[in-house]
Amino acid sequence: MKEIQEILSLAIPQPAMSDQLQLAEQDSVSVPDCLDFTLQRFTYDKPLPVEDVAMVIYQPAKRGQSAAIELRYCVAGSKYCKNPTCTDQLCSEGKKEACNDRVPSVDLITVRFQPAFIQSLQKGTTTFSLFENQSRKPFVKTIQPCTKSKSVLETMVHHDYEGILKNIFLQSRALDLLLYSSDQFMQNDTDERYGCRFLTHLEDREKIENARGILLEQLDSPITIRDLARRVAMNECYLKKGFKAMYGTTIYDYFQKERMEKAKGLLYEKGMSVSEVAMLMGYSCISHFSTAFKKHTGLKPCELLLR
Known part of the structure; x- marks a missing residue:
């Protein structure tokens, strides 16, 4: 199972x-x-x-x-x-x-x-x-x-x-x-x-899966790799290396991708304003949110709303 x-x-x-x-x-x-x-x-x-x-x-x-x-x-x-x-x-x-x-x-x-x-x-x-x-x-x-x-x-x-x-x-x-x-x-x-050799152990793979689950649960609240490693009881180096081996990307890039995908849904499907979405995603500065959003989607948040 x-x-x-x-x-x-x-x-x-x-x-x-x-x-x-x-x-x-x-x-x-x-x-x-x-x-x-x-x-x-x-x-x-x-x-x-x-x-x-x-x-x-x-x-x-x-x-x-x-x-x-x-x-x-x-x-x-x-x-x-x-x-x-x-x-x-x-x-x-x-x-x-x-x-x-x-x-x-x-x-x-x-x-x-x-x-x-x-x-x-x-x-x-x-x-x-x-x-x-x-x-x-x-x-x-x-x-x-x-x-x-x-x-x-x-x-x-x-x-x-x-x-x-x-x-x-x-x-x-x-x-x-x-x-x-x-x-x-x-x-x-x-x-x-x-x-990674240690990934042959199911227990270690489960820890990395748990780490991914934590990231997905709190897309509006960034977490440091140190805190993430502590929560899943795993060495930071092993967590970073194992995460990239299992999911093909770094922890930060994965978090940002999922974060911007959620923001995209709030803007395009829910019809929320840029400022509302930026706040929900944990950004204190709208310009920082706009820059991150464009880097991921190729569009500014306001341009997506016009489509």
């Missing part, structure tokens, strides 16, 4: 929104001596912003056990029909737009390669190792699924194979995912490629 909440917190920025999800379908397949595949599809009725996200989790070999690799994906699925007489395939073949019973979904897909299978892939490779000379270091890497990966995921969700053919199909598709994701997490820079 923690694994689900962990990736959902990345895909759905506002934690309360994930409560709208309703489990509609789940599947679990174990391909002997190869991999374990799980699918959980959630549907929702109200609009829900979902960001496609993936996690690559690597555990190195230890005490006679081979290395293990796990790929987790959370993607916004196609709209599926609630009518039992109307299949997903039927909707996807041109009648989806005309189907009044279709609902949006979120697909959570996990592929865990069994250690023995990873070992078999690396046999006989003397000039190249999947993780080169750093294979003794565990890591967790958050990436954005590429177009090719999302296409593969769609075929893994929708296929007509059963029995041994299903196992063969899932194995081939899973290898495609491993290939495409490796293009993203295997870069020339060692630190970027393997991320």
Whole structure:
């Protein structure tokens, strides 16, 4: 359950929104001596912003056990029909737009390669190792699924194979995912490629998630990194490095982005005045707010109101 909440917190920025999800379908397949595949599809009725996200989790070999690799994906699925007489395939073949019973979904897909299978892939490779000379270091890497990966995921969700053919199909598709994701997490820079070693511990990742939650809860009241680190009981250096590894930006830039997005909504959707929004966002000087807003949106607050 923690694994689900962990990736959902990345895909759905506002934690309360994930409560709208309703489990509609789940599947679990174990391909002997190869991999374990799980699918959980959630549907929702109200609009829900979902960001496609993936996690690559690597555990190195230890005490006679081979290395293990796990790929987790959370993607916004196609709209599926609630009518039992109307299949997903039927909707996807041109009648989806005309189907009044279709609902949006979120697909959570996990592929865990069994250690023995990873070992078999690396046999006989003397000039190249999947993780080169750093294979003794565990890591967790958050990436954005590429177009090719999302296409593969769609075929893994929708296929007509059963029995041994299903196992063969899932194995081939899973290898495609491993290939495409490796293009993203295997870069020339060692630190970027393997991320922060301490992030392999769920407890540390939860602390950084809590820090992000605190930032989102008090967008109108800036907090220092020192106070933020104290509140989540984490070293400042680890917090800054781990935050950037998990969310791809610094704490300050993330806070400013979310802050200006909220301000944008208050101005454009709520129709509030510039001075009112500046005050609500914790700015004592309207000109400072205007400068920060333009840096993020490219427009002055007053220019947005005129649109």
